[in-house]
Amino acid sequence: MQQDTKRGLTLIAPPLGYAVALLAVPLIAIVIFSFWTQDYLTIDRTLSLRNYREALTDPIYGAIMLRSLGISGSVTLITVMLAFPVAYFVSFRVPPAHKSLWLFLITIPFWTSYLLRIFLWKVILGYNGVVNSVLTGIGLIDEPLSWILYNANAVVITLSHAFAPFAILPIFVALEKIDRSLLEASRDLGENAMTTFLRVTLPLAAPGVVAALLIVFIPTVGDYVTPAQVGGAGGTMIANVIQAQFRDLNNAPLGAALSVLAMLIVTVLALGTIWIARRLSGGRD
């Protein structure tokens, strides 16, 4: 028995050490930092809630947090709503022999680095970019559009594109798991194709949709590169502010406090989504 325990501990030690060193330690460090304060060039290590008071009272942080949630929420809705038809098509319409090929094709955008894809969107959306050249070329507009780059719209477009496969795959998996005879049973019991979709397919795909919502929402709230590159002043998100606190403004403790608050807000929203989804699907996991 003792031998088994020892062997078990030996086996889990490397992944446990990895998780502690790379997840737990940084997280604890951030939390501790958030209770310290910056005193010009040195850090005052007496515990205090000053950073939190400042983060919660200065309206700029609240406004940017709200904007982050707004952008991220839009990205999530757009991505999941566009991903569902794609996943549905691959699961229900593509012959089984070709499904893996389709999934493979869907992952092609990932062959290019995230940063390169953002630069490509700059080329597409820019003042003299692809979209504006084409639209002025065919005479649809006289002046290049200025509202498609260096603002929140550009962030939404870029992130929606980047996260599409993350939304398609979990929805596809949920749709694949649906026993096709359930759809026939629904038809047999008097429902047409549309009502069958609403009463059977959609509720059974709900776990995949919820997974897609979370997988897109959680990382995009804290996305830093895209708003920095294509967001301009109007597309600044909470991660950019946190980065500025740590580097440019030399106030790591306030940056840490903002990080902790952002994490708490995302956690609450994610748990809320899961709770609502559970309620809607009748208590089933």
Next chain:
Amino acid sequence: MSRDNDPLIRLGGLEKYFGDYHALRGIDLDIGAGEFFSLLGPSGCGKTTLLRVIAGFEGVDAGTVAIGGRDMTRVSPNRRPTNMVFQSYAIFPHLSVGRNVGFGLRKVSGDAAEKRKRVDEALEMVGLAGYGDRAAHALSGGQRQRVALARALVLRPKVLLLDEPLSALDKKMREQMQVELIRLQRQVGITFILVTHDQEEALVMSDRIAVMFEGSIAQVAEAEALYRRPIDRRVAEFIGVMNFLPASISDGVVEVAGLGKIVADDLQSTAATNGAPVAGFRPETATILFPGQDAPGRIAEGRIAEVVYYGDMTYYDVRLDGCDKPVRISMRNVFGRPVLEIGAQARLSWSPGAVTLFC
């Protein structure tokens, strides 16, 4: 009978292809109101395809499907007066038992209380009274089957279609459900169409049986007629056990290896075969005579080649004189009578009236 004049279901000239595969070949079939009808055949014979054509899940390349006197060939499944019990039961995992049973009632007129009453009645009918609030995914196989039955019957269809409903159950449960399905069918009085590959199940449950091979119907008959007077050798081989012995025919007299000569008029029936002529008889139509026993039939001599003991029955393989292939004889075990041993001499009593000639 009214069944012949006014069938509930009339299938005419049905043809169905899956790509190059000819799944249904010229199916003509009438099924009466209130009948317990079975589609029986080996896997791949087209019986499930035929059921799905009746339900509306498969279209046909030629022919018509009429239900209750109305042409339903191009009517979608949700508009047909048929309901199906699927082989996998297809219980909705996200709904409770009660909501599963009530699934099809959404489009039926009536207030919520009335619908709840119908659900409760349907659950009671299948022996699941009080199960309405249970989660569907927590049910056993037999219970799922009952939910599937209640869900179909609650809509009071004209026809209940059952796609191998008992194949997923163990033997005891299967036998119990056979009896219950018969009881249910008598109780609700609607037409049941059962697809099965289990000939015993078809014989036990059905009023009439259609035996199918390779996309076409070989024979439609009541259980006893099917068993006693098969129309051809395929049917005879598929239903129960039959002993086949080489035969030759001349001037109205049939010479059967091991049994001797039979006047053709004394035979039970004649049937078709693709191969050489053979005579066939069922294992229970002949008896092994014990010392001192006499019998009215004719006698054939042989030796016991194999003994299979089943408790209430014993199956003997007997090699008849003048015939290499042993015949199987089933004997009911009687108290005080020993089971014969391999190699023992056996006198067989048989009757020409139990023999079918395949030529």
